[in-house]
Amino acid sequence: MPPSDLSVAEEIYRGVAALLRLLLKWIRGPAMHKVAVLVAKVLHQIKRNLTARRLLSFPHLLAFLWMILLLWGERWIYANHVNVCDWRSWEKWPKGATPHHLVLIADPQILDPHTNPDWPWAELAVVVAVTDRYLKQSYDALLHKLHPDSLFFLGDMLEGGREWKTRQGNFVDPKWGSRSRTAKEQRWVKTWHRNYGDEFWLEEYQRFGNIFFDWNVAGSKPGPWQRGRKFVASLPGNHDLGFGAMVQESVRDRYQAYFGEGNRVDVVGNHTIVSVDAVSLSAGTSEQKGKHDLSAIYKPVHEFLDGVQSTKRKMAKKELNFWYGVDMGPKFKHHVEDLDHADLTRWSRDPGPGAADFPTLLLTHVPLYRPPGTPCGPQREHWPPKNKPNPDGSLDTSNSISVVAGYQYQNVLSEEDSVKLVKSVGNVVNVFSGDDHDYCELVHSEAKDSVREITVKTMSMSQGVPTPGFLMVSLYNPIDKDGKPLPGAPEQTVQTHLCLLPNQLVKYMNYIAFTLFSLIILAVRAFFVPVLNLTPFALPPERRNAFLPVYKEKVEPPITPSSSSSNGGGSSMRWAGKKGKHRHRWSMADGPRIKINQDYYDGGKAWKTTTGRGERFSVKVMVAEMWTTAWRVTWIAVLFWIYLIRNG
Incomplete structure (x- = not known):
């Protein structure tokens, strides 16, 4: 280093050192004195406030009443609402029955930047915190007070899951769908794809898990004559994947990698539950099918439906073998053998048509088709039924699910997909759906086997329904070793009850x-x-002294x-x-x-x-x-x- 540069460096070093010495001197001197004075003042004020006269004063009594009110509104109210829904208060089974208790949750749809992109981040953060806590408190009360044997979700776990860019695969809006976005979304879509990717989706998945995945918080012991407690959250909704021709394969692959397969069969309480990815199924009947190859979207659902009845029979046989002591465990010797000469008789096989088949519950995120204006019944909250018909004699559409469609949604499935679902699954006694956010109950036409469908209320306080809720399902189907009902078994093996959660507006x-x-x-x-x-x-x-303020004035002598x-x-x-x-x-x-x-x-x-x-x-x-x-x-x-x- 040249001498001139060295002298400049020394001057800088000396200046910095002098500045640090002055700062240290100030901290040790005036700063410490100011801190000490401030602490003394604070302690003195605390001492003045901790007298019995002030602690037992009226303002503190009012503050105590506020604490009681907040405990009621933020803690106790959830347990009180769920307590009203106790299973024994509405079940009507024969004495000594041991039903399977199932809970269905629809559209939790945890909020994110997609909810309202124009909100400031501070406002969004407050709304997210409040709504997440509502879901958490309601869910914890559900688990502790009702202790269900099984719990299934009906889709729309996330608000904007379909919008967050994937790390792998081709993530791009199909050309036929990008123009149908709303004007607001068109302004924000590039920002979403640039700022919110796979990492953000994983954070949202973790957020969902923090609310719902602690399934055993109320214990893992199942009820009497139940094989165990089952938690299933794999059924996708249109906010998770998109709808129909707009579903992207990379988004669906990511969803299924973390939540599970959207198409699946479960056996609980001597009933078969079939979950179907209806948002992907709808691509097969969309207007774009004839113009573009959408088989990658709808083909997996078609293949599942083609073999679902065989799967149901195999699982029913496996369940009966468990309860009646038939050992079906695959016990093979540890050696390699040619597949053509291997003994596969101990593997589960389809017993064929006519074998035991349990009553089936069909789960789909999107409701089945119904004619426009079909009423939903008196428990629908958002638009209760009118007491009088319309003056022109038209249908009362205020109490029905609108048969409309738009960007990334369709309020009901097509008639073709609805019939295909019911006929392919077979032996369907009840259909349970979500998506609409409000309650709807109806019996379908003979084309759909006159099946009863219930659209379940959303559990979220932020989805346009003042009083959220969930559906309780009680299953009781006593059977013999062949799957036939035992003497005295009820004709109807499914009972349901709508459980309402606190109204936040109230x-x-x-x-x-x-x-x-x-x-x-x-x-x-x-x-x-x-x-x-x-x-x-x-x-x-x-005051600094105990005397009144005084001053002397020099006056002239009289x-x-x-x-x-x-x-x-x-x-x-x-x-x-x-x-x-x-x-x-x-x-x-x-x-x-x-x-x-x-x-x-x-x-x-x-x-x-x-x-x-x-x-x-x-x-x-x-x-x-x-x-x-x-x-x-x-x-x-x-x-x-x-x-x-x-x-x-």
Whole structure:
């Protein structure tokens, strides 16, 4: 390094060192003193507030009532609502029955930037925290109070899962669908694809898991005569994959890698549950099928439906063998043999048509087709049925699911897909669907085997339905070793009950009402503090000494005859001045003059007392009392609410 550069470096080093020394000196000196003074003031204020008079005061009583209200609204209310839905309160099985308890959850649809891209991030964060907590509290209450044997989801786990770019595979909107996006989505789609990829999707998946995957939080022991507790969350919805011709293979592969296969068969409670990926199935009947090759989307569903009845019979046989002690475990010797000569008799095989087949429950995210205006029944909340028909005699469409379609959604499946589903699955006694967010119950036409379908309410508070809920399903089907009903078995083996969760709008209205009540009662108290000589909550300001503020003024001596004569005749006018302006000069005979702070007097020189009964009223005291008490109640309630939100 040249000498000039070295000298410059030394100057910089010395400057920095000097600056650090000054900073250290300041920290050790004035800074430490200021910190010590601040700590002393804080401790002194805490000491003043920890007196029995203040701790047992009215504002703290009101804050305690707020804590009770918040515990009710953020904790207890969920358990209270779920308790009403206890299985024994609505089940009607024969005495001694041991039903299988199944719960169906639809459209949790956890919120993300796709929900409303124009929201500021702070607003979105608050809404996400509140809605996630609602789902978590409701779900925990469900598990602890109802302890279901099985739980199945009906799709739409995430809000924008289909929009988040995949790491592998071709992720691009099909040309025939990109133009059908809404104007808002068209403005944001490039931003989504640039900023939200596979990592963000995994974070959303983890968020979903933090809410729902703790399945054994209420214990893992199954109910009597149940094989175990089953949790299934693999059925996709249109917000997870897209719909029909718009489904992207890479998005579906990612979803199935983490949530599981969308097409599957399960046996629970001597019933078969068949889940079908209806959003992919719809690609086979879309308008784009004749123009583009969509077989990669709908072909896996068709293959599943072609073999689903065989799968059902094999699983029913396996279940009966378990209950009646037939050992079906594949016990082979550990050696390699030619497949053509291998003994495969111990593998599960289709017993063929006519074998035992349990009553089947069909799960599909999108409801089956029904004619426009088909009523959904009295339990539909959003648009309850009208008591009178329309004046023109038309159908009451306010109580039905709209038969419409749009970008990435279709409210009901096509008639062709609906019939194919019911006929391919076979022996369907009930269909359960989601997507609509509100409850709908109907019996379909003979073309669909007059099957009964229930569209399950969303469990989320943010999907346009004031009162969310979930569906409870009780299954009881006592059978013999051949799968035939036992004597005395009920004809209907499925019973359902809609369980409603807290209405958040009602809860927040209660909060608002209690806020107004709190302000009114605090204002009334603040008014009567100076009037009725009540003990004020606001601490009086502290002074440095115990005396009233004083000051001395040097006054001129009064005009006396002696002083006039000593100064010669006629000098009295000089001392008195014009209009006696020098008459207040200081004199030892008068002593120092004491002047009390004018704040303690009013214009008539009367005391401005503010706490004496019947004395002068003070607006200043009332305002100070109102502000102090309202602020104390507010920060206690808000901090407690934040604690409840953050600690679930």
